[in-house]
Amino acid sequence: MPALLKAEGLVKHYDVETGGFLRRSRVPLRAVDGVDLEIQPGETLGLVGESGCGKSTLGRVLIRLVPATAGYVEFDGADVLRLDPRALREVRRGMQIVFQDPFGALNPRMSVEETVMEPLLIHGARRSAETHAEVGRMLEMVGLPDSARHRFPHEFSGGQRQRVGIARALILRPKLVVLDEPVSALDVSVQAQIVNLLSDLQGELGLTYLFIAHDLGVVKHISTRVAVMYLGKVVEIGEKRALYAAPKHPYTQALLASVPVTHPSRRKRGGQARLAGDIPTALAPPSGCRFHTRCPHVMDVCRTEEPAMRAAGPDHQAACHLLPA
Numbered sequence: 278m279p280a281l282l283k284a285e286g287l288v289k290h291y292d293v294e295t296g297g298f299l300r301r302s303r304v305p306l307r308a309v310d311g312v313d314l315e316i317q318p319g320e321t322l323g324l325v326g327e328s329g330c331g332k333s334t335l336g337r338v339l340i341r342l343v344p345a346t347a348g349y350v351e352f353d354g355a356d357v358l359r360l361d362p363r364a365l366r367e368v369r370r371g372m373q374i375v376f377q378d379p380f381g382a383l384n385p386r387m388s389v390e391e392t393v394m395e396p397l398l399i400h401g402a403r404r405s406a407e408t409h410a411e412v413g414r415m416l417e418m419v420g421l422p423d424s425a426r427h428r429f430p431h432e433f434s435g436g437q438r439q440r441v442g443i444a445r446a447l448i449l450r451p452k453l454v455v456l457d458e459p460v461s462a463l464d465v466s467v468q469a470q471i472v473n474l475l476s477d478l479q480g481e482l483g484l485t486y487l488f489i490a491h492d493l494g495v496v497k498h499i500s501t502r503v504a505v506m507y508l509g510k511v512v513e514i515g516e517k518r519a520l521y522a523a524p525k526h527p528y529t530q531a532l533l534a535s536v537p538v539t540h541p542s543r544r545k546r547g548g549q550a551r552l553a554g555d556i557p558t559a560l561a562p563p564s565g566c567r568f569h570t571r572c573p574h575v576m577d578v579c580r581t582e583e584p585a586m587r588a589a590g591p592d593h594q595a596a597c598h599l600l601p602a
């Protein structure tokens with residue numbers, strides 16, 4: 278089956294001014310620095326990495342919310358980065374985003390009805406009995422009462438606000454939804470409810486998800502495959518079970534070691550090194566393997582040669598010199 282979304286050599290650099298008054302210069306911040314990936318129809322690709330690794334930027338570039346610097350993105354057969362504005366608007370119906378901060382993402386002066394209906398109006402619908410009814414259907418789908426339509430964002434809890442954000446993203450019946458840390462700002466007790474809701478909606482509506490998170494624990498249950506990102510690059514990607522059972526990249530291993538394990542019988546990851554230090558700046562990424570400044574297995578070759586993606590098993594790849602070429 279052809280991929281619903283495909284990216285090749287995707288790059289997003291921001292020009293950043295550095296230096297003092299007399300030595301000011303512009304250098305590229307390499308937020309996304311050569312990413313290839315595919316998302317199959319109906320699957321959830323989890324995209325995981327620490328803050329500042331470029332995962333949110335990647336999500337936005339994939340759906341052209343921000344322009345790419347270079348590369349190729351294909352969605353449902355369309356060459357996304359080269360569409361003219363009219364064609365882009367049409368393709369946009371099929372790819373929507375849910376943001377991390379449900380409060381910041383909603384206009385405080387717009388009622389829930391206005392918020393959820395707005396994408397329909399932007400795409401040419403007129404306010405009518407049908408759009409009114411469609412808002413009601415969406416509210417029901419996300420578990421909110423119809424009376425919620427007359428209320429405003431500040432009247433809701435974080436979880437309820439995120440339900441409004443999901444209803445807004447789904448009202449155009451997209452094929453692909455980018456979920457940009459949709460539960461990171463919520464209480465732990467509410468996170469599972471929202472993940473379960475997203476999972477149910479995926480089954481009901483046949484959705485495909487890119488689920489962005491900074492924690493491998495959050496995406497474990499909902500993902501079909503998982504991609505791990507470090508300093509602008511995907512360093513490991515694979516089928517979920519294989520990646521969690523036998524992570525190949527030392528960065529993935531460290532991320533997994535930092536996931537809280539509640540069940541005593543599963544507390545066997547203690548031998549794996551946890552992450553030390555902060556992620557280096559994307560203004561001057563380390564040479565060779567970008568993880569070499571923090572890797573417990575670093576070798577001389579890692580400092581000079583960037584590792585290419587290598588097969589680590591069926592539907593499982595990682596970019597590390599420890600793997601056989």
Ligand code: SF4
Binds near residue numbers: 566567568570574597
């Ligand atoms: Fe560590 Fe070297 Fe593998 Fe990079 S290439 S993750 S530094 S062992």
